[in-house]
Each structure stands twice: as C-alpha cells, then as structure tokens.
Amino acid sequence: MPAKTKPKNASEPMHVCGNCGKQTPESKLAQITHGFWERVSPGEIMPSGECPRCGALCRPLVTATTRYEVVIKKLLSTVQATGGLLIYPDTTVAPGR
Numbered sequence: 001m002p003a004k005t006k007p008k009n010a011s012e013p014m015h016v017c018g019n020c021g022k023q024t025p026e027s028k029l030a031q032i033t034h035g036f037w038e039r040v041s042p043g044e045i046m047p048s049g050e051c052p053r054c055g056a057l058c059r060p061l062v063t064a065t066t067r068y069e070v071v072i073k074k075l076l077s078t079v080q081a082t083g084g085l086l087i088y089p090d091t092t093v094a095p096g097r
C-alpha cells in the first residue's frame, strides 16, 4: 500500500508574504535578521518573519480574531441602535432580569 503524503497540519498558523504573496506555515518562516526598524513603519502590523522564497516580510494570515472583530462591531452597533439594551434572539434582554 503506498504511503500517503505527509499530513497537512491544519492548525499551524499561515503567514503571507508582502512581496510574492505566497503563504508559508509558521514553522517554515525565516527569522527577521536585518533592518527590522527600517522595514517596519509605526502602526504597521508586526511582521511574523521572512519569506523563505524571496526574503520579504511576512505577516499572519487573516485570523479568527478578525472574524470576532466583525461580530463585536455588529454587537456594538446593535447595542447603540437599541439605546444600550442588548436583545438576544430569544428576546432575553441584557443585562438580565
């Protein structure tokens, strides 16, 4: 029976190269070895490493956090629209009874 190709580690965070756009798993990222402060501007997302292909800076791929941010923004706008009351789908009103 032929051996299966190496299993893909789905839980490993992926990082995207700012130059070539390739995705690299965290374990394959190269260390940022030079010119960190020349290459990163204030307010920029912290780079996670260097692209093993072209040496440009990589940043984390869009993460679950971003999806939570969307939910939280939606939640906040809902709360504002209801004058500070949060009404759940089952019509429970927060803060609770």
Ligand SMILES: [Zn+2]
Pocket: 017, 018, 019, 020, 021, 022, 051, 052, 053, 054, 055, 056
């Ligand atoms: Zn690259």
